[in-house]
Amino acid sequence: MDRVLSFIEQFLKNENGDLNVLGKGLKIIIVFIVIKILIKVSYVIIDKAVDSRKRRLFSIDEKKINTLTAVLKNIIKYIIYFIGTVIILDMFNINTSSILATAGIGGLAIGFGAQSLVKDVITGFFILFEDQFSVGDYITIDSYEGIVEELGVRVTKLRDFSGELHIIPNGNINTVTNKTRGAMRALVNVSIAYEEDIDKAIKVLEEVCNKLKESNASIVEGPTILGVSDLGDSGVDITIIAKTKPMDQWSVERALRKNIKEAFDKENIEIPYQKMVIIDNKS
Structure with a gap:
């Protein structure tokens, strides 16, 4: 064993007993390997602590816990990398204590150059x-x-x-x-031709809304028919609104439009669309 150690020292140390270039390079590699291991171990510990806390608490905001976990992991990562940097600087005989001591003096100058970084962190x-x-x-x-x-x-x-x-x-x-705090609004504007019976169209829309409310668990309130909201160039606009769970407003709007189109087709209620009329004066 002694022979092995002495053989290794011949390659890793110089005549003064200090690490040579090969030895310093190997030590730097070891430091980075240890850093990676410590970061992974700390991540596992944080995840286990968070999981146990989730099991103990029933009314807990999981998204907020995930956010806090991510921030805590970043802080620990920065601390471990900082310690590893100090160790590497010491290996090259750089007096890190004096660097840290003068940090207060140079802090003002560094602060001007790192204002955006500090602002990002504080925000x-x-x-x-x-x-x-x-x-x-x-x-x-x-x-x-x-x-x-x-x-x-x-x-x-x-x-x-x-x-x-x-x-x-x-x-x-x-x-x-x-856009995910509280109920969201689903808004659908439906156009019918001027020739159609508005009361009949509203009655059909009410049936569609009632059926969708019973079958769609994403709807919190409504759908409610507000009535005629506009008299357009080619038709009468009727507005329908509903309150939905966050991120579900678009799917509710799509379902409303589909069911309304099917119901209007069944009741022969015309939805206005652009038409082109060609008049032939020669005949």
Whole structure:
């Protein structure tokens, strides 16, 4: 064993007993391997702690717990990487204690260069603790709209319906519209021809709404027929609204339109559409 250790030292250490380039490179690799292992172990511990907490608490917001879990994992990852960086700097005889001691003096200068980073982090914590939105919420941030995939300390990742992923620094988030808090509105405008009987059409619509309410569990309230909302160029518009569970308003609107079309076809109620009339004066 002693011979093996001495053989290894010949390749990893120089004449002064310090690590040579090969030894330092090997130590850096070991440090990064340990960092990866510690991060994975910490993630497993956090997941187990969160799972046990979910089992103990019945009225718990799962999306908020997932958001807190993601942020906690990011914080631990940054701390472990920072410790690993300090170890590597010590290996190259860089006095890290003096660097940390002068951090207070250079903090002001660094602060000017890292204002956006600090703003992102602070805003991220406010978003989290004020519960403005959570992972899985459907939100609008400025001109971006989609599902929150990740709420980190520095950035928010938003996936829109086309599949594009928008990575938005938290410091750039000024106004947020959360579309998953409370019941959402489903709105359908139905047009009938001027020649049709409005009362008959409304009666048919009421039957459609009552049947859909009984069969669709996503509807919280309604559907309610508001009546004639507009007199268009080619027909009379009737507005129907309903309150639905978050993210289900579009499916309810689609179901309403389909059932209305089928009911109107059955009752021979005409839905206006553009027509072209050709007049032949030669005949």
